[in-house]
Amino acid sequence: MSEQEHSKHASGASDTIYANPLGHVAGFSFDQNVVNVFPDMIKRSVPGYTTIITMIGTLSEQYATSGSHCYDLGCSLGAASLAMRHRIQAANCRIIGVDNSQAMIDRCQDVFDADCGEVPVELICDDLENIEIQNASVVVLNFTLQFIPPERRDGILQRIYDGLNPGGVLILSEKVVFQDQQHDQLMIDLYHNFKRANGYSDLEIAQKRTALENVLIPETLDSHRQRMKKVGFHSCDVWFQCFNFASMIAIK
Numbered sequence: 001m002s003e004q005e006h007s008k009h010a011s012g013a014s015d016t017i018y019a020n021p022l023g024h025v026a027g028f029s030f031d032q033n034v035v036n037v038f039p040d041m042i043k044r045s046v047p048g049y050t051t052i053i054t055m056i057g058t059l060s061e062q063y064a065t066s067g068s069h070c071y072d073l074g075c076s077l078g079a080a081s082l083a084m085r086h087r088i089q090a091a092n093c094r095i096i097g098v099d100n101s102q103a104m105i106d107r108c109q110d111v112f113d114a115d116c117g118e119v120p121v122e123l124i125c126d127d128l129e130n131i132e133i134q135n136a137s138v139v140v141l142n143f144t145l146q147f148i149p150p151e152r153r154d155g156i157l158q159r160i161y162d163g164l165n166p167g168g169v170l171i172l173s174e175k176v177v178f179q180d181q182q183h184d185q186l187m188i189d190l191y192h193n194f195k196r197a198n199g200y201s202d203l204e205i206a207q208k209r210t211a212l213e214n215v216l217i218p219e220t221l222d223s224h225r226q227r228m229k230k231v232g233f234h235s236c237d238v239w240f241q242c243f244n245f246a247s248m249i250a251i252k
């Protein structure tokens with residue numbers, strides 16, 4: 001295996017992307033460099049990530065119905081799809097993972113090629129807006145909607161609602177902001193302490209923050225609640241929160 005091939009497959013690599021001073025910090029993108037360190041990056045950067053993934057498995061076991069589709073929109077390396085695959089008991093379900101980063105989808109395919117689960121998994125490299133959502137019992141947006149321009153979010157949620165079967169579930173996880181300035185600052189400070197405790201330096205935290213400006217656009221929990229209600233979900237609220245990271249559940 002060449003050095004390049006080796007680094008392409010070094011999935012245990014640690015995230016040092018923002019460790020050295022960068023003259024210009026480019027906007028964050030899900031490129032090959034991010035793919036190579038993604039499992040480490042997301043675990044050290046999203047408080048509660050592992051719990052949320054486990055619970056997506058539990059929720060899909062409860063809500064997946066036989067013959068239905070389960071969507072993982074913005075699947076990255078397939079952590080949520082893998083959790084669903086290992087927990088779904090209903091017959092003839094199909095998992096559809098979608099991501100618009102070719103580097104993510106290629107590595108994600110390697111993950112599923114090495115997995116022995118029985119539920120069929122189809123991976124699609126495309127913008128999630130181009131995917132037809134139909135006959136869905138479970139739809140997962142695990143830290144994906146935050147990367148989509150805010151003006152496109154209503155339309156996406158509407159298509160998800162329309163594609164869900166009655167009794168189907170949407171799991172929406174997002175970084176959030178708070179209306180109350182003091183509380184917002186407290187959550188940011190606690191979050192930065194969490195990152196420091198996970199080995200990120202102040203420089204890494206600052207440069208990543210710059211890279212995410214205008215790329216990751218968080219909203220308030222109320223905005224998410226309002227959008228979910230507006231598209232038709234009658235029941236929705238937060239089931240998990242740690243600092244400024246939350247996961248919501250909405251049932252059709």
Ligand SMILES: Nc1ncnc2c1ncn2[C@@H]1O[C@H](C[S@+](CC[C@H]([NH3+])C(=O)[O-])CC(=O)[O-])[C@@H](O)[C@H]1O
Binds near residue numbers: 030074077078
């Ligand atoms: N328009 C789009 N269409 C499709 N994919 C997109 C789009 N925009 C962004 N993405 C993809 O959404 C993913 C967001 S990461 C999700 C983690 C995963 N859910 C996990 O449970 O591990 C979250 C994070 O890194 O904070 C990336 O892989 C993008 O390429």
Ligand SMILES: O=C(O)C(=O)Cc1ccccc1
Binds near residue numbers: 042046209212216
């Ligand atoms: O690292 C951050 O500052 C975050 O907000 C979370 C995150 C995790 C992985 C990719 C992009 C953002």
